[in-house]
Amino acid sequence: KAGVTQTPRYLIKTRGQQVTLSCSPISGHRSVSWYQQTPGQGLQFLFEYFSETQRNKGNFPGRFSGRQFSNSRSEMNVSTLELGDSALYLCASSLNQGVSEQYFGPGTRLTVT
Amino acid sequence: KQEVTQIPAALSVPEGENLVLNCSFTDSAIYNLQWFRQDPGKGLTSLLLIQSSQREQTSGRLNASLDKSSGRSTLYIAASQPGDSATYLCAVLGSGGYQKVTFGTGTKLQVIP
Numbered sequence: 617k618a619g620v621t622q623t624p625r626y627l628i629k630t631r632g633q634q635v636t637l638s639c640s641p642i643s644g645h646r647s648v649s650w651y652q653q654t655p656g657q658g659l660q661f662l663f664e665y666f667s668e669t670q671r672n673k674g675n676f677p678g679r680f681s682g683r684q685f686s687n688s689r690s691e692m693n694v695s696t697l698e699l700g701d702s703a704l705y706l707c708a709s710s711l712n713q714g715v716s717e718q719y720f721g722p723g724t725r726l727t728v729t
Numbered sequence: 730k731q732e733v734t735q736i737p738a739a740l741s742v743p744e745g746e747n748l749v750l751n752c753s754f755t756d757s758a759i760y761n762l763q764w765f766r767q768d769p770g771k772g773l774t775s776l777l778l779i780q781s782s783q784r785e786q787t788s789g790r791l792n793a794s795l796d797k798s799s800g801r802s803t804l805y806i807a808a809s810q811p812g813d814s815a816t817y818l819c820a821v822l823g824s825g826g827y828q829k830v831t832f833g834t835g836t837k838l839q840v841i842p
Binding site for chain 2: 620649651658659660661672674704706708717718719720721722723725
């Protein structure tokens with residue numbers, strides 16, 4: 617069974633631009649969560665989607681948004697990029713919402729210049 | 730607000746040694762606790778998942794315990810090997826009205842041949 621895939625793996629953007637990251641969960645998994653990892657703040661929860669609905673949201677500004685499609689694939693969008701948005705963005709899938717074991721993708725390394 | 734702390738932040742041991750990594754959390758209202766390892770620049774690999782009703786889980790040379798009442802979990806690694814070198818993270822899924830995954834600060838382990 618294929619694992620969680622994330623595209624692209626690396627991105628370089630300029631301040632003020634927007635970016636869209638994609639995540640394909642493990643086949644059969646219906647929940648997708650997104651995390652931001654930085655050296656200073658560690659791993660922080662962004663949001664979780666289940667059945668195309670956002671179920672939980674972390675403490676991030678409205679510039680961070682996401683969506684989930686009927687095939688459970690998810691996208692995350694960051695608008696008006698700031699230097700501080702440079703991070704490794706990780707996606708995790710699980711069978712069901714919340715209590716199931718999470719499986720992580722390799723991440724997308726975003727650099728904002 | 731859930732806070733998850735891991736001690737020590739870094740650990741260096743000779744190959745073959747048994748070791749214990751610690752994870753402490755402030756809010757005992759949790760659904761589960763999951764241990765991960767992360768290799769540099771990579772995503773997270775799930776090691777063990779302990780449901781709140783369980784006391785421990787084992788996989789190969791790894792054993793994780795959970796004591797909800799004291800807000801503690803330990804990851805025991807037997808007969809450490811250089812390939813175990815990585816950062817180990819614990820993550821707690823809260824069971825409050827606002828379910829959210831909170832990650833610990835991580836322990837960077839180096840196993841010296």
